[in-house]
Structures are given as C-alpha cells and as structure tokens.
Amino acid sequence: MKMAAIATAITTALVSGSALAAEVYNSDGTSLSVGGRAEFRGDFQGTADGNELGGTMDNKSRFRLNLGGETQITNDLKGIAFYEAEQTVNNSGSNDQNPTFKQRYMYAGLATGGNTVSFGKQDAATVQISQMSDTISTHSGIQKTYIEAGDEQINNAINYAGYFMDALSVKASLLASNEANQDGYALSAIYNTPIGLGVGLGYAANDNAGTKQDGKQFLGGLNYRLDGLYLGLTYTQGEGSKKAAGNNDFNSIEFVGQYRFQNNFEVVVGYQKGEIDPDGGSKFSVSDYAELTGIYYFNSAIRAYATYKFNNLKADDGQTFKVDGVTPQDADNSLRLGLRYDF
Template sequence: MKMAAIATAITTALVSGSALAAEVYNSDGTSLSIGGRAEFRGDFQGQDSGKELDGTMYNKSRFRINVGGVTQITNDLKGIAFYEAEQTVNSDGSNSQNTNFNQRYMYAGLSSNAGDVTFGKQDAATVQISQMTDTVTTHSGIQKTYIEAGDEQINNALAYSGYFMDALSVKASFLASSNSSENGWALSGIYTLPFGLGIGLGYAANDNPVGQDSTQFIGAVNYRWEGLYLGLGYTQGEGSKKDTQLRDNDFNSIEAVAQYRFPSNFEAVLGYQKGEIDPEGDNKYSVSDYVELTGIYYFNKSLRTYATYKVNNLKADSSELNRDADNSLRLGLRYDF
C-alpha cells in the first residue's frame, strides 16, 4: 500500500470513530461524516463490577454519536477535527430521564503523509497498545486506566501518530495540564510482521503533586489469521491517578483474548484478565480477576447481538468489595451507524 493511501486510511479512522460513519457533506475539498452506535446492555446476574444485583436487570445501555471533519489545504496537507459524546440511561428502573451527554473526544489537528498532529481531548499514545487486547464486548481495557498519562479520552493532550514502512504504527502524546506539577507524556509503537504477528511496546509517565509520580510500562502481542484473533498484554508501574485515594502504589495487570469469527457470522470470544494493586504500607489486593465467555451474532455490518458470561474470581480478602464478587450475565443488542 502506498504511503499516501496509508495516511488517508489513518485519517479516516481518526476522524470517523466508526467504520460505518456516513459522509453527509462534501464540497470544495471539505467533508463531514457522522457515525455512532445505539446499544442495549442489560446485566441479568450480578453487575459488571461484581456487585450483587438486587433486582431483575441492571441497565447499562448507551448511545454514542460522533462528527468528523476533513478539509484539504494542499495536496499533502489536511485539516481534521473530531467530536464524540455518549448518553447513558438511569439504571434504577424508574421513568426518570438522563438528559446529559458526556463528552468523550473533542480535538482538531493537521494530517499529512508524515503523520497526524492533533490537540484536544483524545487518547494517550499507549492506548493503541491496550487496544490490542481491549476487544472483549463487556469488560476488557483495564490496562489503560491506571495512570492519567496512559488513559483514553484525556484533556489537554497534544498527540502525534504516524505509519511507516507499511508495518510500524508510532504514537506520542503530551498531557499539558492546567494545574501545577501534573504534566505527562506517553510513547508507543506497534510493528506488524507480514504473517500477521504484531508486537507493541509503550511507556507513559506523569507528575503527581499530591503523591508518588506515576510511571507505566505496557507491552502486547497479537496475531490475526483469517477469522482468528489472539491478543496478550501486560502492564506494570507505580503511582496512580490523582483522583484516587491510593496514590502511592505499585500495579500490574495481564489481559488475554482469543476470538474466532465463523463463516456463519457467529463469533466466539474468550477473555481473561487479572489486575493487582500493591499499596505502600498495606496489603496487595486485586482490582480484577475473571474469565469471560462471549458469543456474538452479526446480522449484518450494522447490527449485532451478544451474550456474555463473566466468571468472577475476586474474593472478599483480595478486593475492595469486602465480599466475594458475583458472576454476571449480560445480554446486548448493538446498532452501529
């Protein structure tokens, strides 16, 4: 694939937020696309957090909408912008309404054959590594949540992304905090070999004015062959987010996923995750420990339904729940547009 085509593909993915985003305007080198999803998600045995379900169903449904824009400046330079918001429902079973849309992404930037530079609310550079295993329908993705500079949808982020040699995805990000001593940065790369094996490494760090400065190493490998996808990721570091009580701690997490898409449009997914926190001066405890089995049926490229069963291994003496975590059963129906 030519570098120009690769750059165009990266830009399209960057500003669309969905492979199905529809172009609704195109004139004089400027285009606008709209995409999103509507998704029913109901937990019928235990909540996804492991807490006990008192009633019949815990509603986790959501609606997302995004808008992406591209404008041609020169033959090799484009301007890009992207916005996405999400609305959830109240889970108490009442008829009360949630009128709030939560901002997920909002950024603008420039795109060229040399890469993209964007500024705003967006993912840190290391998120592309966590996404190598963040493919399970319900519960995956904890590896990007430990520290501020390595998380998704962070404010005040200046980011660069580029694709080289038809195989190497490089990203860098800088968290320019409005508060004193809270800046951060992240760097990552994924190299994909010709036979489908990807190898990813990343590092993130940020200052913390009220506790231990945060650092995180993350690595992952994945493999794709026809309908098969395998992913394995590991992260470790120290410190934590500024808004958590346990700021001075070590952490580590492992995440694995295996998926197979059958010709009949049915996909089977097996996921495993275990994450631990080791606070300074306190006992180590688990923040996640489960096996998850998911079945997905794709009616077409827009509509899918799924069932997920999570076997939760968190025990009262090893987690913050102070009780054995419940297993959970989630049913879902998702429409992408």
C-alpha cells in the same frame, strides 16, 4: 498496503469513531461525516463490577454520536476535526431520564502523508497498546486506567501519529495540564510483521502534585491475525495512585482470543487480572475474571451478543471486596445480553 492508502486509513480512523460513519456533506474539498452507535446492554444475575443485583436487570445501555470533519488545504495537507459524546440510561427508576451527554473526544489537527498532529481531548499514545486486547465486552482495557498520562480521552493532549515502512505505527502524546506539576507524556510503537504478528511497546509518565504519587507505566503487547482468528495479549506494570490512594506498584495482564466463523457467528474468550501492591500494605486484586462471549452479526451494522463473566474477586482478597462498599462478599458472576447498532 501502499503509503497513500495507509495515510487515508489513519486520517479516517482519527476523524471517525465508526467504520460505518456516513459522509453527509462534501463541497470544495471539505467534508463532514456522522457516525455512532445505539447499544442495549443488560446485566443479569450480578452487575458487571461484581456487586449483587437486587432486581432483575442492571441496564447499562448507551448511545454514542460523533462528527468528523476533513478539509483539503493543499495536495498533501489536510485539516481534521472530531467530536464524540455518549448518553447512558438513568437506571434509578423505570421512568427516570438522563438528559446529559458526556463528552468523550473533541480535537482538531493537521495530517500529511502518514503523519498527523492533533490537539484536544483524545487518547494517550499508549492506548494503541492496550487496544491490542481491549475487545472483551464488559470491562476490558484496564491497562489504560492506571495513570493519567496513559489513559484514553484525556484533556489538554497534544498527539503525534505516524506510519512508516507499511508496518510501523508510532505515537507520542503530551499531557499539558492546567495545574502546576501535573504534566505527562506517553510514547508507543506497534510493528506488524508480514506473518500477521504484531509487537507493541509503550511507556507513559506524569507528575502528580499534592498527595498523589507520580505515575510511571510500561506496556507491552502481542497480537496475531489469521483469517477469522484474532489473539491479543497485553501486560503492564508501573507505579501510580490513580486507582488506589497511597504509593502503589501495579501490574496487570489481559488476554483475548476471537474466532469468527463464516456464518457470521463469533466466539470470544478473555481473561484479565490486575493487582495493586501498596507501600506498607498487602497486595490485592482490582480485577480478576474470565469471560465467554458469543456474537452474531446480522450484517455489518447490527449484532447481538451474550457474555458470561466469571468474577474471581473474593471477600478476603487483600483489599476486601464489598457489596455496595459495605458488606464483605465474594463478587457475583454476571450475564450480559446486548444488541448493538452501528451507524
């Protein structure tokens, strides 16, 4: 892939949350695109987090809408902007409504060649590492949730993204907090070899004022693509108090394997296990499950899927798993049925 095409791909990814986003306006070098998704997600047997399901279905449906803007400043320089929000279902009653859209992304930036600088609410630089395995349908991507500076959709972020040698993706981000002693940063790189193997490394750190522990995180990832096959593996370890109070070490591993057949049916298998090791306490799991998913793509815009999650969290696993935070009990498995339309 030539550098000009890569630069266009990077800019498109930054200003479009959907590969199907439609250009609705283009005049004098300025364009506007609209995209998003409507997705029914129903959990049966148990909830996705392992709690017992009292009724028949836990409705986790959602709707996302995004707007992407681009303007040509000179032959080599563009201005970009992106906004995305999500609305979910109020699941407390059959006729209850949720009028609230939750802001996910909101940023603006400048792009030239294979380089982009952007400012606003956006993903930390290390998220490109966690995305190497973040394709499981229910709770994948835990690697990005351990510390603030390594998370997605963070406020006050100043980001740089660059692509080099037709193979190397480099990202850096600064979390410029409005609170004293809470700034952070993240660095990452992914190198894609000619044989389809990708290798990624990342590091993130942030200060935490008050009683929270300062966060530090290392991430590593591998992925491999060959025709309809995709494999992804990520590992993270570090220190942080975002997921549990106190001074904690953490580690987590996540694996995903996908194969898409020529008849548009895809099989996805995944595994994830994350552990917290608190200072002066017993190690416990924050996630431990395997998943099996079948997806059928009717076309590029709409798909149906079924996922079964084998949840291995136990009532006696260090930090007791409690149903609704009260009753100790082994986590329930869950079955998710979904229908997703991208636009």
